Amino acid sequence: MDELDGQGVHPLVELNPEEAARRSGSPVHLGGAFETTGAIVQPALLARGLRRVALERGVRIFERSPMTQLDRGTSSPRVRTPAGSVAAGRVVVAMNAWAARFAEVRRRIVVVGSDIVATERTPDRLAAIGWTDGLSISDSRLLVHYYRTTDDGRIAFGKGGGALGFSRWVGSRFEGESRRRDLVERAFRRTYPMLNDVRITSSWTGPIDRTRTGLPFFWRLGGRPDVFVGVGYSGNGVGPSYLAGRILASLVLGRDDEWARCGLVRTPAGRFPPEPFRFLGGHVVRGAIARKERAEDDGRRADRLTKALVRLAPAGLVPLDQD
Numbered sequence: 001m002d003e004l005d006g007q008g009v010h011p012l013v014e015l016n017p018e019e020a021a022r023r024s025g026s027p028v029h030l031g032g033a034f035e036t037t038g039a040i041v042q043p044a045l046l047a048r049g050l051r052r053v054a055l056e057r058g059v060r061i062f063e064r065s066p067m068t069q070l071d072r073g074t075s076s077p078r079v080r081t082p083a084g085s086v087a088a089g090r091v092v093v094a095m096n097a098w099a100a101r102f103a104e105v106r107r108r109i110v111v112v113g114s115d116i117v118a119t120e121r122t123p124d125r126l127a128a129i130g131w132t133d134g135l136s137i138s139d140s141r142l143l144v145h146y147y148r149t150t151d152d153g154r155i156a157f158g159k160g161g162g163a164l165g166f167s168r169w170v171g172s173r174f175e176g177e178s179r180r181r182d183l184v185e186r187a188f189r190r191t192y193p194m195l196n197d198v199r200i201t202s203s204w205t206g207p208i209d210r211t212r213t214g215l216p217f218f219w220r221l222g223g224r225p226d227v228f229v230g231v232g233y234s235g236n237g238v239g240p241s242y243l244a245g246r247i248l249a250s251l252v253l254g255r256d257d258e259w260a261r262c263g264l265v266r267t268p269a270g271r272f273p274p275e276p277f278r279f280l281g282g283h284v285v286r287g288a289i290a291r292k293e294r295a296e297d298d299g300r301r302a303d304r305l306t307k308a309l310v311r312l313a314p315a316g317l318v319p320l321d322q323d
């Protein structure tokens with residue numbers, strides 16, 4: 001923050017508990033940091049808008065044609081699909097957590113589920129608690145809670161730290177209805193007890209591509225000059241994937257500009273342990289984090305072992321004030 005202040009950038013305004021309660025409509029927050037430069041988007045509309053513009057510019061999109069294999073042994077890479085294959089001058093792998101199928105990516109990310117529920121439409125109740133300005137909220141626990149309202153008066157409430165991926169596989173556990181719906185609903189009810197009678201109408205889950213640093217990385221897959229990858233948004237990729245488009249375009253076109261020279265274009269920092277240690281260790285650490293957060297929710301302190309295990313969480317996940 002001091003460095004940002006020094007640059008004349010003041011993105012955060014501190015909120016005391018009363019202001020945090022007034023702005024969020026919830027009494028549970030201990031305080032807040034309001035990001036003055038933030039904005040929210042509806043990611044599905046963003047994806048559809050990008051699709052429309054791409055088509056207008058002559059891009060051909062082949063939906064429902066999954067890449068089953070990427071041949072990299074030949075002079076130019078070949079993308080295989082169930083219905084045929086394409087030899088390409090350049091390939092960009094922008095597959096989010098599913099890029100774990102590539103050995104070069106696998107140890108650089110851990111695939112972890114994020115789960116979300118949505119309520120029925122309830123604009124009157126939102127008005128009653130004063131949450132009408134589209135404020136989007138996330139807390140600072142490690143198994144983060146994030147919540148926002150929608151244009152049609154619902155609340156979408158999510159929780160990170162769900163299912164853990166094993167090795168290269170990102171299977172059906174990471175798609176569709178959430179298996180942690182009850183857990184996420186409990187967190188929602190605890191945050192908004194005055195909305196206890198508002199019904200949850202849907203839930204879903206998806207995979208997060210968490211890196212050790214929490215930062216994405218962009219580089220040449222397997223050192224090849226013609227296969228590029230952008231991955232590791234760590235659950236915050238909606239805005240950064242726009243930046244990523246610039247970076248990947250410059251890399252693909254062989255430009256030497258500020259995007260191609262950006263600090264995120266690098267061999268990714270840090271590796272996770274090999275399987276099965278990553279999977280087993282991940283469960284142990286995640287369990288410790290959940291215990292610590294439950295204890296804190298109940299006004300208790302976690303035991304020493306739990307705290308020590310929490311410190312093994314990837315850098316950037318551990319809050320500064322952890323003692």
Ligand SMILES: Cc1cc2nc3c(=O)[nH]c(=O)nc-3n(C[C@H](O)[C@H](O)[C@H](O)COP(=O)(O)OP(=O)(O)OC[C@H]3O[C@@H](n4cnc5c(N)ncnc54)[C@H](O)[C@@H]3O)c2cc1C
Pocket residue numbers: 065066067068094095096097098114115116146158204205206207208230231233234235236237238239241
């Ligand atoms: C529940 C949940 C809540 C989230 N909330 C936020 C948030 O509030 N803010 C935020 O910034 N980010 C959030 N994220 C993260 C955000 O969605 C991602 O960081 C972002 O979508 C990454 O963009 P991407 O283009 O890399 O990947 P994606 O948008 O996931 O696109 C990757 C695409 O690759 C496709 N694909 C996978 N395998 C293959 C294959 N073999 N062949 C062809 N295509 C393939 C997938 O189907 C997918 O369409 C959330 C994620 C989840 C799951």
